[in-house]
Structure formats: structure tokens, C-alpha cells
Amino acid sequence: MSLTWPWALAALLGVPLLLVVRWWAARRRRRTAVRVASIALIRAALPGPSRWRRRLPALLFLAGLLSLGVATARPQASMAVPTNSTSILLALDVSTSMCSTDVEPDRLTAAQAAAREFITTQDDGTRIGLVAFSGIAGLLVPPTSDHGDLLAAIDELTTARGTAIGMAILTSIDAIADVNSAVAPTGVDPAVDAAVEQPDTIVVLTDGANSQGVDPVTAAEQAAARGVRVYTIGFGTTEPAPMVCRANQVQPGAAFGGGERFRGSRLQQIDEPTLQEVAELTGGEYFRAEDAEQLTDVLTGLPASIELQRRPVEITVWFVLAAMLLTALAVALxxxxNPATALPVVTPAARRN
Structure with a gap:
């Protein structure tokens, strides 16, 4: 728990001051005690309450004052954000290296299957958006709870040359800004308090390194300034393997002579240091997946990590309510x-002492 106005806790000093006043009043009351020859008669006439019945209302009243004193400091608690308040942007790498067959049947097909599994396991109210990137990045599906549109877009993914990881992050930020007014779009300086953690998340899946466009770390700084977390996934092995792009995996007229089958072989290196830095800058996490099963486990396990993210929520009203209830209970008890009682009495024996 944190406090917006910690200096307001000075109001709690009123509690010990009240105790001092009560102690002083009790001393004065003893001086004005009625002197009687025998206290037995008074006890018989006025059976006093038990000790805990005398003290419990006072303790409840003090607890109410303490709760009200804390409320003046405007306490905040870290609370989980509901899933339906979160937008998750999936940014999938569709560069030609995703045709590599080191992952069966190939990286793109495995990534599509894992993305479909991720989407179908989410709650119906979860908003998910889809960004695809190669040499450029484009928003295919804005954040939506209509998972049918997402699944259809994933099935139609095709590859092209280049890897623009930084552009994918910026495109995802703009997609989030369209549905969350607290997130400023790229090109607009975020407000001073905009770095408060947002419930929205970007998940970047890539099998290589940034080859053009904005540097991923620069893009990550933009996300961090807006309180948007970025989770990164490095996909594929480091072993050379044939790249076989089927006709339906290549953008028509955009690569390899109009969507023909393409074959090649090369070692594709994942820029893990950059992906780790991107995640650390934004409060996200980096994952490594070398096969289809690992990728599916990473993606389907992400919601647990995302839901664990928390935001500060002011809980002043609960402290005020607690103070009111405690005070009312103290008065009632x-x-x-303890109805109005007579003045305290002093026996002759006590007077002699």
C-alpha cells in the first residue's frame, strides 16, 4: 500500500493526544469522588459492567479514529486489472525466414497454430489485436473481442522481405492509443503522469533481428514512457535449415516473382540481447521458444503473467467506511x-491511603 499524501498522517497524532486528555480527565474525576462509608451498598445498587465491556467501545472508537487518520493520506493499493480492461497486441514476424523448416512443418505454420491456441483460450471479453511485420508493419485487426476476425486474419498471413521490430512496436502503441485514451499515440509527447502502468500489453514474436526502420530499443522507450509493457519471444533454433515458402505463404507480386515457391538455406540469428532489453525497459519479459510446443506453452502461459500486473487504485473510501462503522459500533456498545453512571466513590479505607 502507498500513500498519496503521506504528510497527512500527522492527523494520527490526535489519537495519543486524546488518550492524554482522557487520562487527565480521569484524574480530575477521582478528586471529585463521593465519599461513602461502605462501597458495598453502591455496588449492590449499581452493578458495573465488566472490564472488557468498559474498554471495548473505547478501543473501537480509537480504531475508527486511526482508520480516519489513514484515510486523510489517500491510501492506494496495488490491484489486478480485470481481463476485459486489457488490450493485448500480438505482433507477429512474417519475414521470409519464418519459412524455415527447423521447426516442423515450418516456423510460420507453427506460429499460426500457437497464435490460434492463444486466442481460443482467452476469455470472451478479452480484447486482442493483430500486427504483422516484415519490412514494414501493419495493423491487420484492431483490438477486438471478436476472436473470429483474429483467427481468419492469422490464417491469411503471408511472408515478405525484411524485419521491422521497432515499427511493429510503434504500430501496436498506436492501436492501443485508439482504444485507451490514457495512452498517447506515437508522435505525441505523453503526459507527465502517463508512465503509470497501463493494463495494455504488446507481445512481439520474431525469429530474427531488426533489419530496417526504427530501432527496437527506441520504440521500447516510447512504450515505457506510456506505461505499456512489451513481452518478447525469440522463436526458432540456431541450426541452419532449408527455407521453403509455399505459394500461399508469400505475398502475391511482392516477393520471389509473384508468390512462387522459394527455397533457400541460411543460419538465422535471433537478436536476444535486444529483445531482452526491450522487455526489461517496459517491465515485460523475454521468452525463448525453439519448437512449436514451447511456443504454444509460452503464448498460452502469457495471460497469467499479464494478469499478475497490477495498478495502484485509491482505497480512501474503504478506510472512511471502516472508520464510520467502527465509530458507530463503539457508540452503540x-x-x-455503559449507561450514565454515578460519580466514582471512595471508601474510608481508600481515603486513609
Whole structure:
């Protein structure tokens, strides 16, 4: 728990001051005690309440004052954000290296299957958006709870040359800004307090390194300034393997002579240091997946990590309510258990002492 106005806790000093006043009043009351020859008669006439009945209302009243004193400092608690308040942007690498067959049947097909599994396991109210990137990045599906549109877009993914990881992050930020007014779009300086953690998340899946466009770390700084977390996934092995792009995996007229089958072989290196830095800058996490099963486990396990993210929520009203309830209970018990009593009495024996 944190406090917006910690200096307001000075109001709690009123509690010990009240105790001092009560102690002083009790001393004065003893001086004006009625002197009687025998206290037995008074006890018989006025059976006093038990000790805990005398003290409990006072303790409840003090607890109410303490709760009200804390409320003046405007306490905040870290609370989980509901899933339906979160937008998750999936940014999938569709560069030609995703045709590599080191992952069966190939990286793109495995990534599509894992993305479909991720989407179908989400709650119906979860908003998910889809960004695809190669040499450029484009928003295919804005954040939506209509998972049918997402699944259809994933099935139609095709590859092209280049890897623009930084552009994918910026495109995802703009997609989030369209549905969350607290997130400023790229090109607009975020407000001073905009770095408060947002419930929205970007998940970047890539099998290589940034080859053009904005540097991923620069893009990550933009996300961090807006309180948007970025989770990164490095996909594929480091072993050379044939790249076989089927006709339906290549953008028509955009690569390899109009969507023909393409074959090649090369070692594709994942820029893990950059992906780790991107995640650390934004409060996300980096994952490594070398096969289809690992990728599916990473993606389907992400919601647990995302839901663990928390935001500060002011809980002043709960402290005020607690103070009101405690005070009301103290008054009620005091009236029931401790009605108005006579002045304290002093026996002759006590007077002699």
C-alpha cells in the first residue's frame, strides 16, 4: 500500500493526544469522588459492567479514529486489472525466414497454430489485436473481442522481405492509443503522469533481428514512457535449415516473382540481447521458444503473467467506511453496556491511603 499524501498522517497524532486528555480527565474525576462509608451498598445498587465491556467501545472508537487518520493520506493499493480492461497486441514476424523448416512443418505454420491456441483460450471479453511485420508493419485487426476476425486474419498471413521490430512496436502503441485514451499515440509527447502502468500489453514474436526502420530499443522507450509493457519471444533454433515458402505463404507480386515457391538455406540469428532489453525497459519479459510446443506453452502461459500486473487504485473510501462503522459500533456498545453512571466513590479505607 502507498500513500498519496503521506504528510497527512500527522492527523494520527490526535489519537495519543486524546488518550492524554482522557487520562487527565480521569484524574480530575477521582478528586471529585463521593465519599461513602461502605462501597458495598453502591455496588449492590449499581452493578458495573465488566472490564472488557468498559474498554471495548473505547478501543473501537480509537480504531475508527486511526482508520480516519489513514484515510486523510489517500491510501492506494496495488490491484489486478480485470481481463476485459486489457488490450493485448500480438505482433507477429512474417519475414521470409519464418519459412524455415527447423521447426516442423515450418516456423510460420507453427506460429499460426500457437497464435490460434492463444486466442481460443482467452476469455470472451478479452480484447486482442493483430500486427504483422516484415519490412514494414501493419495493423491487420484492431483490438477486438471478436476472436473470429483474429483467427481468419492469422490464417491469411503471408511472408515478405525484411524485419521491422521497432515499427511493429510503434504500430501496436498506436492501436492501443485508439482504444485507451490514457495512452498517447506515437508522435505525441505523453503526459507527465502517463508512465503509470497501463493494463495494455504488446507481445512481439520474431525469429530474427531488426533489419530496417526504427530501432527496437527506441520504440521500447516510447512504450515505457506510456506505461505499456512489451513481452518478447525469440522463436526458432540456431541450426541452419532449408527455407521453403509455399505459394500461399508469400505475398502475391511482392516477393520471389509473384508468390512462387522459394527455397533457400541460411543460419538465422535471433537478436536476444535486444529483445531482452526491450522487455526489461517496459517491465515485460523475454521468452525463448525453439519448437512449436514451447511456443504454444509460452503464448498460452502469457495471460497469467499479464494478469499478475497490477495498478495502484485509491482505497480512501474503504478506510472512511471502516472508520464510520467502527465509530458507530463503539457508540452503540457504549450506550448499551455503559449507561450514565454515578460519580466514582471512595471508601474510608481508600481515603486513609
Amino acid at each position: 457504549s450506550l448499551r453496556w
